[in-house]
Amino acid sequence: MASRQHLYLGTALLTLLASGLSGSQLPSASADELSERLAALPAKIVYETYRDGNWELFLVHADGSHPVNLTHTPDRHELYPHASPDGKKICFVSDEGQGASKVRNVYVMNLDGTGRTLVAANARQPCWKADGTAIAYLKGESDEFTYTDYATKGIFLYDLATGRTEEHPNKDLHHLYNPCWSPDGKWFLATVHAGMGLRHGILAIEADGPGVYNLGIPGCRPDVSPDGKHVAWGPSDWALRIGDLDFSGSRRRVIGARDVVTSEKPMKIYHVDWSPCGKYVTYSRGPETKRMGRIPEIVGVRAEGWDIYVADASATNRFLRITTDGNCNKEPDWVPPGKESP
Amino acid sequence: MMPKLARPGRPARRPGVARATIGLLVLAVAAAASCRKVERPAQDSDAPAAAGEAPRVITTETGIEMVVVPAGRFTMGNPGSEADERPVREVEIDAFLMDRYEMSQARFAELARGNPFLSASPSHFKGPDRPVEMISWDIAALLCNERSRKEGFEPCYDEETGKCNFQADGYRLPTEAEWEYACRAGSDTEYHFGSDARLLKRYAWFADDSGKTTHPVGQKEPNAWGLFDMHGNVAEWCNDFYDKDYYGHGPAKNPRGPEEGNRYVLRGGAWNCSADACRAARRVGEDPGFADACFAQDAVGFRCVRRAPGDDTAEARGDSDASPPLSQFLHK
Numbered sequence: 196m197a198s199r200q201h202l203y204l205g206t207a208l209l210t211l212l213a214s215g216l217s218g219s220q221l222p223s224a225s226a227d228e229l230s231e232r233l234a235a236l237p238a239k240i241v242y243e244t245y246r247d248g249n250w251e252l253f254l255v256h257a258d259g260s261h262p263v264n265l266t267h268t269p270d271r272h273e274l275y276p277h278a279s280p281d282g283k284k285i286c287f288v289s290d291e292g293q294g295a296s297k298v299r300n301v302y303v304m305n306l307d308g309t310g311r312t313l314v315a316a317n318a319r320q321p322c323w324k325a326d327g328t329a330i331a332y333l334k335g336e337s338d339e340f341t342y343t344d345y346a347t348k349g350i351f352l353y354d355l356a357t358g359r360t361e362e363h364p365n366k367d368l369h370h371l372y373n374p375c376w377s378p379d380g381k382w383f384l385a386t387v388h389a390g391m392g393l394r395h396g397i398l399a400i401e402a403d404g405p406g407v408y409n410l411g412i413p414g415c416r417p418d419v420s421p422d423g424k425h426v427a428w429g430p431s432d433w434a435l436r437i438g439d440l441d442f443s444g445s446r447r448r449v450i451g452a453r454d455v456v457t458s459e460k461p462m463k464i465y466h467v468d469w470s471p472c473g474k475y476v477t478y479s480r481g482p483e484t485k486r487m488g489r490i491p492e493i494v495g496v497r498a499e500g501w502d503i504y505v506a507d508a509s510a511t512n513r514f515l516r517i518t519t520d521g522n523c524n525k526e527p528d529w530v531p532p533g534k535e536s537p
Numbered sequence: 538m539m540p541k542l543a544r545p546g547r548p549a550r551r552p553g554v555a556r557a558t559i560g561l562l563v564l565a566v567a568a569a570a571s572c573r574k575v576e577r578p579a580q581d582s583d584a585p586a587a588a589g590e591a592p593r594v595i596t597t598e599t600g601i602e603m604v605v606v607p608a609g610r611f612t613m614g615n616p617g618s619e620a621d622e623r624p625v626r627e628v629e630i631d632a633f634l635m636d637r638y639e640m641s642q643a644r645f646a647e648l649a650r651g652n653p654f655l656s657a658s659p660s661h662f663k664g665p666d667r668p669v670e671m672i673s674w675d676i677a678a679l680l681c682n683e684r685s686r687k688e689g690f691e692p693c694y695d696e697e698t699g700k701c702n703f704q705a706d707g708y709r710l711p712t713e714a715e716w717e718y719a720c721r722a723g724s725d726t727e728y729h730f731g732s733d734a735r736l737l738k739r740y741a742w743f744a745d746d747s748g749k750t751t752h753p754v755g756q757k758e759p760n761a762w763g764l765f766d767m768h769g770n771v772a773e774w775c776n777d778f779y780d781k782d783y784y785g786h787g788p789a790k791n792p793r794g795p796e797e798g799n800r801y802v803l804r805g806g807a808w809n810c811s812a813d814a815c816r817a818a819r820r821v822g823e824d825p826g827f828a829d830a831c832f833a834q835d836a837v838g839f840r841c842v843r844r845a846p847g848d849d850t851a852e853a854r855g856d857s858d859a860s861p862p863l864s865q866f867l868h869k
Contacts, residue, residue: 295651297653336658337657339651339653339657340653341653341654341656341657342653342654343654343655343656345656346656346657346658389659389660389661389671393661394671394835485675485697485698485699486696486697487654487678487679487694487697487699488654488676488679488696489696496654
């Protein structure tokens with residue numbers, strides 16, 4: 196019953212929220228229709244949320260119903276979940292320890308929370324290879340704990356079958372954040388900040404070679420669509436954009452970009468992720484804050500008032516708010532419907 | 538590494554060092570007498586500077602040189618330039634300490650250590666002696682607090698609201714008036730060395746000589762008070778919210794900017810600025826987070842200030858009518 200109320204409240208708030216957008220407003224009839232479509236989706240969404248002084252991972256249906264706590268670990272924080280391509284496992288980071296001994300580590304576990312396995316210590320921002328055989332992650336730039344997203348050095352590849360780790364052949368990778376692995380396995384897309392000679396940019400990085408290409412689009416946090424043809428990213432605090440990947444020539448680029456969701460101060464939008472069917476994106480949205488250095492979109496930084504949304508990728512500002520408690524709900528990731536492991 | 542100059546340098550020309558002499562004498566004594574903890578004069582002698590001489594320099598517990606900027610009056614603004622630089626007005630400033638150099642990347646990394654919200658390496662143009670850049674206003678303010686904690690001072694900034702407590706004795710960003718007063722160093726010209734922009738290359742890294750990058754701090758000539766890179770290299774955050782009309786209604790003593798606002802003041806111009814944008818009176822209002830946390834500007838940095846040692850003056854206490862007791866600046 197609670198989950199249904201959750202859904203209805205989310206739908207009811209939709210029109211109200213849309214009034215704060217610069218794009219087209221979504222009539223309530225459209226909200227109901229989108230809600231019904233999402234309720235029928237087999238895919239779910241996992242996200243980080245702050246409950247009773249602790250970060251946990253929650254799993255919900257695509258319409259926000261049936262929330263389930265996957266972690267129940269009051270002594271450690273779980274964040275930044277990413278579901279495996281077969282929907283059976285989740286990799287994530289865990290902030291453990293206190294003070295000078297605090298560290299962020301990468302783990303993988305089964306979707307039901309069992310089988311928790313350490314992938315790497317002092318590591319962050321893991322993502323899956325499309326065939327589900329490997330997890331890529333970034334190492335911390337130093338041994339000292341930081342919330343700073345770009346404080347990383349190198350890409351590392353963890354083989355789930357052998358438990359072995361290899362560093363990416365390009366040893367100059369530095370200050371990357373939010374990497375994703377293209378479905379064909381040939382590319383990483385990631386943001387770089389104050390590193391590799393660049394002020395800021397979204398890069399295409401060869402998965403097996405030294406090549407690095409600046410896609411020339413403003414913003415951060417790219418995510419490649421399941422068919423490998425499109426990319427979604429945040430061009431600013433106030434928009435999510437999608438475009439077509441054009442890797443046909445010598446110059447890797449993004450063409451045909453358009454906004455899929457827009458917002459206005461003080462409500463930021465971040466953490467876009469494509470649905471397995473490629474028809475929707477999920478993202479988080481919430482207010483900016485005056486707390487110094489506590490940038491709410493950063494992993495592990497509390498973000499009161501932030502919630503999870505799902506938008507129709509074929510439209511602009513056609514979205515549904517699927518959580519409403521504002522419990523620092525961020526970093527949503529689609530969980531594909533279960534199928535046999537490769 | 539950072540230059541280790543024993544005395545504040547002097548520019549070849551010293552225009553109009555005039556209106557701050559009383560405060561200068563008082564603060565020179567204060568620096569020698571009231572420095573806290575292990576702060577020590579950077580000069581060879583601990584004798585007070587005489588009237589008309591350059592202000593003294595101290596080295597703080599974390600090893601950063603600061604100039605003892607004397608109390609005084611100056612003419613703020615520029616009558617013949619941008620509208621937000623008018624009306625020009627007489628402004629009175631209490632004494633304060635100001636970093637002699639823009640915050641370098643090495644110093645920033647040292648001070649940021651232990652604070653998980655500060656990155657040790659945020660800059661685009663890497664180099665330990667180059668100024669730190671890609672710094673939002675709140676990160677600059679947060680670093681001020683961290684520096685205060687490391688040196689045992691009371692942090693100035695409320696980290697929940699960003700409000701500055703001017704009565705605290707810790708580090709903060711300079712007010713816009715403090716910045717311009719310190720930059721001018723007694724001058725009333727376009728730049729602290731005069732008004733001939735052709736001479737700017739001697740004092741500043743800007744668009745005409747920077748090679749499109751920052752440069753290690755302290756390589757050009759300083760101003761009359763020994764402050765380096767007040768023009769160019771990186772633009773510097775001030776504590777004040779930006780208000781283009783503020784000069785028309787701000788107080789004449791220690792103006793601190795509007796109570797509220799959406800943008801903060803940047804001063805001094807940068808490596809990518811024209812000579813005009815580096816003028817002493819030139820004002821820029823910038824979004825504190827550059828409109829987006831993802832983005833930052835590699836032409837923006839900062840330097841810190843704090844109350845002069847022993848300055849428990851009426852102004853610091855919030856009593857604007859009383860005068861500072863001279864005895865507090867004397868040797869104990």
